[in-house]
Amino acid sequence: MPKAFFESIDPAxxxxxxxxxxxxxxxxxxxxxxxxxxxxxxxxxxxxxxxxDNIAPFREMDMVLLGxxxxxxxxxxxxxxxQAAACHSIVIQFxxxxxxxxxSTPMKEMQRIAELLGRARLGLQFVGRPREQxxxxxxxxxxxxxLRRLTLLLEIxxxxxxxxxxxxxxxxxxxxxxxxxxxxxITQVCDLLNREFTRPxxxxxxxxxxxxxxxxxxxxxxxxxxxxFTAYLTELRVGRACELMIETEKKIATIAHESGFENxxxxxxxxxxxxxxxxxxxxKAHAKPSGGVxxxx
Numbered sequence: 001m002p003k004a005f006f007e008s009i010d011p012a013x014x015x016x017x018x019x020x021x022x023x024x025x026x027x028x029x030x031x032x033x034x035x036x037x038x039x040x041x042x043x044x045x046x047x048x049x050x051x052x053d054n055i056a057p058f059r060e061m062d063m064v065l066l067g068x069x070x071x072x073x074x075x076x077x078x079x080x081x082x083q084a085a086a087c088h089s090i091v092i093q094f095x096x097x098x099x100x101x102x103x104s105t106p107m108k109e110m111q112r113i114a115e116l117l118g119r120a121r122l123g124l125q126f127v128g129r130p131r132e133q134x135x136x137x138x139x140x141x142x143x144x145x146x147l148r149r150l151t152l153l154l155e156i157x158x159x160x161x162x163x164x165x166x167x168x169x170x171x172x173x174x175x176x177x178x179x180x181x182x183x184x185x186i187t188q189v190c191d192l193l194n195r196e197f198t199r200p201x202x203x204x205x206x207x208x209x210x211x212x213x214x215x216x217x218x219x220x221x222x223x224x225x226x227x228x229f230t231a232y233l234t235e236l237r238v239g240r241a242c243e244l245m246i247e248t249e250k251k252i253a254t255i256a257h258e259s260g261f262e263n264x265x266x267x268x269x270x271x272x273x274x275x276x277x278x279x280x281x282x283x284k285a286h287a288k289p290s291g292g293v294x295x296x297x
Contacts (some may be wrong), residue, residue, distance in 0.1 A: 017094030017153060026076035027087050029190055036093040037117060038066040039156070040074070041138050045087030047076040048118070048194065048239060050125040052170025053227065053234045055194060057243045062170070063131045065160060067121035068096055075194055090138045092153065109174050112161035123169035130163035186224055187212040197236040198260035203229045238274045245283045252279045 027045055044061040049058040051072045058074060068071055076087055096117065099110075116124075128133065141149050157203070162167065177229050189206050206229065207217035221229050241259040245249060250258075256267035256279075271279050 001252075015046075016098045016174060017092060017151060020091045020093075021088070022091065023088045023140070025086050027074045027089075028186070029057040029075045029194055030073045030100065030191065031071055031186070032073065033069045033071045034093070035068045036095050037068055037094040037120060038072075038133075039212075040066070041090045041135055042066050042074065043088040044077055045074070045089070047074060048236070051098060052174045053225075054123065054169040055173070055232075055239055056082060056169070057239050061131065061135065063126045063134065065116070065120045065124045065126070065166075066240075067117065070121060070123055070170070074122070092138065092156075094139075094153070100241075111248050113157045114268070116157060119166070119168065122172065122174065124160075124166045126160060126163055126164055126170055128163070130159050130165075133159050184237050185220070189221070193236065197233055197257065198240065200260075201233065233260075234270060234274070238271060241267070241279070242275070242282065245279060246286045252283070255279070 024222060027047060029049065029050075030079055031148050042058055042060060044060060046057070046059045049056050049062065049064065049065065049072075051066065054071055062074075064072075070294070074089070099283050112215045136160075137152055141152055144152060188209055192206060192209060194202065204214050204219075210217065210220075212220060218229060221227075221232075227235075237260040241261075244255040244258060245252070248255075252267075253264050256264050259267070261270065263268035268279060271277075271282070275282055277285070
């Protein structure tokens with residue numbers, strides 16, 4: 001991922017944490033980090049989620065818990081729509097010490113929540129009933145008194161702490177680079193890649209965009225993302241292929257082409273390495289018994 005920039009978050013004067021609704025035409029690529037822990041629920045919108053070194057599709061009901069200073073962003077696939085609220089999310093943000101030392105030296109009652117927040121340093125995705133319960137609580141929170149919001153936040157964290165299906169997003173070795181560094185160049189490159197990854201994009205083209213030689217750009221990109229240029233593009237393309245196989249019944253050869261792969265053989269090899277299954281196996285695992293398409297995160 002690119003180097004993220006710092007975002008300052010201020011809760012309301014009468015609150016120990018922030019509870020926000022974002023209703024926008026689209027989610028832009030906004031790679032950033034902050035010391036606050038963040039719980040994000042997508043109400044409307046689809047695209048790609050970037051958390052640490054993980055790139056994955058997101059859709060409605062995507063729910064992720066992010067640890068302190070973990071770079072992240074959600075980016076819509078489609079261009080902004082005319083509707084002002086075409087994309088909608090609810091976000092809760094709080095500092096690790098929002099309860100004083102109750103989490104740093106946890107009492108027995110807080111042990112599971114403290115462990116949950118520790119695991120969130122890599123980002124956690126939630127599915128199933130715990131996600132549904134938490135989504136209901138996040139919707140209701142805005143109508144409550146400050147004290148009731150606080151107790152509901154603890155209930156939310158306790159619910160998520162008991163979810164054994166929660167999946168880590170970033171790789172175990174990922175260490176966030178929390179520095180404000182060459183943000184303009186990184187934004188230019190990522191906008192290009194995330195917008196046009198389905199066509200052939202050469203390293204030289206991206207290098208020209210930010211006025212670097214090919215060799216200097218390769219070093220720059222690897223330092224900024226922890227990935228080689230071609231590996232980053234491949235992740236975007238495989239993610240798009242997964243979306244199309246889950247959400248459509250298009251032929252695999254068509255999906256390979258629409259995801260930016262030059263030929264089916266290359267797509268099959270690349271997908272097998274990335275997902276440890278063939279495209280057909282992946283599609284079968286995500287299909288409804290009736291043959292329809294199962295929309296899952």
